[in-house]
Amino acid sequence: MSDRPTRSLDEMPPPSNFSEHLGIQVTKCVPEEVVCRMIVTEEMANRNGVLHGGALMTLADTAAGTCAFINSPVDISNTTVEAKTNFIRPARVGDTLTARCEALHVGRATLVLQVTIARDDGKTVGVTSQTHLFLGWKD
Structure with a gap:
């Protein structure tokens, strides 16, 4: 992890x-x-009665974006530059999904994140890898 100060949870938008x-x-x-x-x-x-892939990817993206934010240096934002999801098994209506995101790399310019999404029975539904780029906003 970087030696630069990162954000605190109370700064989360x-x-x-x-x-x-x-x-x-x-x-x-x-x-x-x-x-x-x-x-x-x-x-x-x-249409097949199982979770839509876009909803699964939104769950993964929310976890990864939150992890990227909390690992971002103060006064720096980030954006996703790459995302890949492997759909492993279906999730059905009524299932509760848990997405766990881990920062595999927090560098000076990029973050590499991995999200594993599982059903309540512990079986993996999908795995997402994302790369985020740190951005300094200029007005």
Whole structure:
């Protein structure tokens, strides 16, 4: 991890309207790990009656974005420059999913993050890798 000061949890911006719409909750947020949970509802199902891949990716992106923020140096933002998801098994309506994000690399310019999403039975539903780029905003 960088020796630059990072952000504290109280600096975290409010969740996006979209993640709130999906009912995503951040249950743990420390630089080493972010955990998010989401209950699969009928509205999230695809035409096959299981969780839509876009909803799964939104859960992963929320966990990764939160982890990137908490690991970002003060006065620096970040953006996703690469995201890849492996869909391993389905999640059904009523399942509760837990996304655990770990920062694999926190460098001077980039972060590499891995999110593992599991059902309540402990079986992995998907794994997402993301690369984020630190950005200094200029007005």
